[in-house]
Amino acid sequence: MTNAQQAAxxxxxxxxINKQWRLKQRPIGxxxxxxxxxxxxxxxxxxxxxxxxxxxxISIDPAMRGWLNDAKSYIKPxxxxxxxxxxxVGQVIASKLDGFAAGDYVCGNEGVQSYAVSExxxxxxxxxxxxxxxxxxxxLGMSGMTGYFGLLNTGMPKAGETVVVSGAAGAVGSLxxxxxxxxxxxxxxxxxxxxxxxFLVDELGFDAAVDYKNGNVKKDLRxxxxxxxxxxxxxxxxxxxxxxxxQINRKARIVICGAISQYNNTTPVKGPANYxxxxxxxxxxxxxxxxDNVKEYPIAMQDIAGWIQSGELKVKNHVVTGIExxxxxxxxxxxxxNFGKLVLKVEA
Amino acid sequence: MTNAQQAAxxxxxxxxINKQWRLKQRPIGxxxxxxxxxxxxxxxxxxxxxxxxxxxxISIDPAMRGWLNDAKSYIKPxxxxxxxxxxxVGQVIASKLDGFAAGDYVCGNEGVQSYAVSExxxxxxxxxxxxxxxxxxxxLGMSGMTGYFGLLNTGMPKAGETVVVSGAAGAVGSLxxxxxxxxxxxxxxxxxxxxxxxFLVDELGFDAAVDYKNGNVKKDLRxxxxxxxxxxxxxxxxxxxxxxxxQINRKARIVICGAISQYNNTTPVKGPANYxxxxxxxxxxxxxxxxDNVKEYPIAMQDIAGWIQSGELKVKNHVVTGIExxxxxxxxxxxxxNFGKLVLKVEA
Numbered sequence: 001m002t003n004a005q006q007a008a009x010x011x012x013x014x015x016x017i018n019k020q021w022r023l024k025q026r027p028i029g030x031x032x033x034x035x036x037x038x039x040x041x042x043x044x045x046x047x048x049x050x051x052x053x054x055x056x057x058i059s060i061d062p063a064m065r066g067w068l069n070d071a072k073s074y075i076k077p078x079x080x081x082x083x084x085x086x087x088x089v090g091q092v093i094a095s096k097l098d099g100f101a102a103g104d105y106v107c108g109n110e111g112v113q114s115y116a117v118s119e120x121x122x123x124x125x126x127x128x129x130x131x132x133x134x135x136x137x138x139x140l141g142m143s144g145m146t147g148y149f150g151l152l153n154t155g156m157p158k159a160g161e162t163v164v165v166s167g168a169a170g171a172v173g174s175l176x177x178x179x180x181x182x183x184x185x186x187x188x189x190x191x192x193x194x195x196x197x198x199f200l201v202d203e204l205g206f207d208a209a210v211d212y213k214n215g216n217v218k219k220d221l222r223x224x225x226x227x228x229x230x231x232x233x234x235x236x237x238x239x240x241x242x243x244x245x246x247q248i249n250r251k252a253r254i255v256i257c258g259a260i261s262q263y264n265n266t267t268p269v270k271g272p273a274n275y276x277x278x279x280x281x282x283x284x285x286x287x288x289x290x291x292d293n294v295k296e297y298p299i300a301m302q303d304i305a306g307w308i309q310s311g312e313l314k315v316k317n318h319v320v321t322g323i324e325x326x327x328x329x330x331x332x333x334x335x336x337x338n339f340g341k342l343v344l345k346v347e348a
Numbered sequence: 349m350t351n352a353q354q355a356a357x358x359x360x361x362x363x364x365i366n367k368q369w370r371l372k373q374r375p376i377g378x379x380x381x382x383x384x385x386x387x388x389x390x391x392x393x394x395x396x397x398x399x400x401x402x403x404x405x406i407s408i409d410p411a412m413r414g415w416l417n418d419a420k421s422y423i424k425p426x427x428x429x430x431x432x433x434x435x436x437v438g439q440v441i442a443s444k445l446d447g448f449a450a451g452d453y454v455c456g457n458e459g460v461q462s463y464a465v466s467e468x469x470x471x472x473x474x475x476x477x478x479x480x481x482x483x484x485x486x487x488l489g490m491s492g493m494t495g496y497f498g499l500l501n502t503g504m505p506k507a508g509e510t511v512v513v514s515g516a517a518g519a520v521g522s523l524x525x526x527x528x529x530x531x532x533x534x535x536x537x538x539x540x541x542x543x544x545x546x547f548l549v550d551e552l553g554f555d556a557a558v559d560y561k562n563g564n565v566k567k568d569l570r571x572x573x574x575x576x577x578x579x580x581x582x583x584x585x586x587x588x589x590x591x592x593x594x595q596i597n598r599k600a601r602i603v604i605c606g607a608i609s610q611y612n613n614t615t616p617v618k619g620p621a622n623y624x625x626x627x628x629x630x631x632x633x634x635x636x637x638x639x640d641n642v643k644e645y646p647i648a649m650q651d652i653a654g655w656i657q658s659g660e661l662k663v664k665n666h667v668v669t670g671i672e673x674x675x676x677x678x679x680x681x682x683x684x685x686n687f688g689k690l691v692l693k694v695e696a
Contacts, residue, residue, distance in 0.1 A: 072628075073628050074627075074628050074629075074630075237624075242619070256623070256624070256626050256627045257627070258627070259624055259627075262624070268621045269621045269622070269623070269624060270619065270621070271590070271618065271619030271620040271621040271622070271623050272619040272620070272623060273616045273617045273618070273619040274617070274619070275604070275617070275619050275620060275623070275633070276585075276604070276607055276610070276617060276635070277635075278604050278633060278634065278635035279422075279604045279605070279606070279607075279635030279636065279637065280420075280421050280422050280635065280637070281422075281635065282422075282634075282635050282636060282637055282640060283634070283635055284632055284633070284634040284635075285623070285626060285632070285633045285634070286626065286630075286631070286632040286633070287624070287625075287626035287627030287628065287629065287630050287631055287632075288627065288630060289627065289628070289630055292630060
């Protein structure tokens with residue numbers, strides 16, 4: 001694209017409308033209509049050192065709920081009036097920033113909006129020919145990095161051990177289980193509903209699945225893990241964490257990745273009543289935040305891309321279309337309605 | 349002692365009465381009058397391969413409550429009708445077992461009784477001239493080993509870090525805090541009542557103490573730990589664990605040694621509602637059982653004995669006299685009435 005063409009494109013885009021979802025009010029419990037404000041602004045002109053990005057896919061993640069709380073955490077809360085924070089993949093429309101050119105596909109944290117102006121912070125180029133764009137938000141993005149490092153560095157599974165993962169049909173869980181299989185473990189997934197459970201076993205190669213919506217988790221887990229649980233990768237918290245705690249082995253590792261069952265509580269979080277199982281079993285419960293591994297992301301991306309290519313790892317994305325649906329799409333996570341990595345396609 | 353003398357002594361002891369406390373009924377909630385049965389039997393004659401021990405001190409430990417529950421744990425529950433399990437220090441009265449002779453002082457798990465016949469399992473000789481006998485149940489016994497390995501191997505404190513310990517005026521807590529001081533840490537103890545708190549600071553050299561009975565633990569802890577908490581050694585669980593969880597630093601280590609506030613619950617254990625602080629802070633909560641370190645006990649005993657000798661470590665034993673008082677003495681632990689390592693002196 002010539003400079004003249006680029007200028008022309010930018011001219012057009014400047015007249016385009018930027019659709020944005022902003023935080024209007026911090027939710028108590030579930031986010032609802034009062035939480036969000038939909039705004040439309042004109043796409044601004046970029047200054048030197050900036051790029052203009054047209055977002056194509058927006059990552060919808062459980063962690064978003066935490067970013068809405070005005071509390072000290074691993075990252076600053078989203079401020080009232082700000083565009084909602086979100087991981088994104090999109091295309092550079094215009095660039096006055098070295099290293100980026102119009103036409104480049106980029107990954108970043110550009111928020112729930114159809115266009116974004118960036119100064120390059122957290123922005124990196126991706127190869128759109130190598131994998132479908134949503135993969136860069138899922139298996140090759142934050143979900144993949146979270147599952148890879150959480151399982152391998154903190155869960156430290158050894159071949160032959162039993163690994164259990166909750167939220168197993170979700171973005172992180174489905175990768176954790178498959179990586180554990182690749183590492184030679186017996187893998188059991190906990191998910192909601194027969195369809196998801198069947199998918200885990202039939203499509204992703206899990207050894208067994210426990211349906212928390214139709215059955216007795218403790219009993220079904222005991223059958224699925226005849227030799228107990230060595231690693232538990234927890235995305236959900238609540239009763240499921242307590243049920244798994246009753247079945248851990250000596251020196252078990254519990255990776256606390258999330259607690260989606262508790263994020264919308266209006267009452268205090270349900271702490272794990274069975275935490276003294278850690279004592280009896282000399283076991284460990286440890287929290288993870290993916291950003292700590294940022295320097296090692298390339299290693300993980302290479303491994304995961306290789307496993308996708310070899311067919312050892314399957315990726316399931318759940319794409320919802322239309323940025324207008326953001327508030328409802330987010331709620332799918334908390335209602336267990338997503339099946340695989342949930343992404344919002346900005347436009348049809 | 350000649351064989352003739354030994355025989356004579358044994359003759360006398362055989363006519364002596366063995367006072368014993370047996371488990372009569374598993375308690376629901378607090379142990380009470382229905383839990384225990386007091387029996388008196390004649391001290392038996394020993395066979396080949398056995399020793400007869402006259403117990404002098406009996407260790408009273410929070411762990412005893414757990415041994416009464418008919419549940420899978422790190423050790424088999426005490427059976428109904430059995431003499432209550434307990435650590436003991438006593439003197440060999442007669443021996444037909446190689447390696448032990450009448451007059452030897454020995455440590456073992458000989459139970460809540462005034463005499464015991466042992467085949468040597470878990471029995472080891474101690475030097476009664478080197479330290480007062482109750483020390484062998486406390487600083488140089490299970491409490492010492494628990495504090496030493498739990499703090500150093502699992503808490504892994506580094507010089508300059510802040511270490512908080514609950515149950516700080518108890519057998520394990522008082523040692524943990526002092527060992528952390530020796531290792532160059534800032535040490536804050538949580539204990540009940542002004543007398544205990546003053547003792548921690550004035551006598552044991554803690555940097556600060558938080559009185560959970562008179563004050564606001566969260567607020568007082570924040571003042572006492574201006575740089576946050578790097579290591580928390582928890583003996584009590586419940587609200588105190590939750591309060592400390594709000595103030596841990598990144599990569600903090602929480603050692604779960606016990607949860608005395610929860611042992612007599614008739615409702616489910618209070619799980620730590622703030623456990624997601626582990627996630628935010630990439631922190632770890634890990635359980636310990638002292639028996640795992642049995643091969644390294646000699647190292648710990650040598651270190652602790654050295655620190656006692658040099659005056660760097662002070663030992664406080666809380667001695668109650670009369671085996672008849674066992675049921676009430678045990679309850680002192682759960683009522684926070686002990687001040688230092690609680691031991692029962694069998695006879696006045």
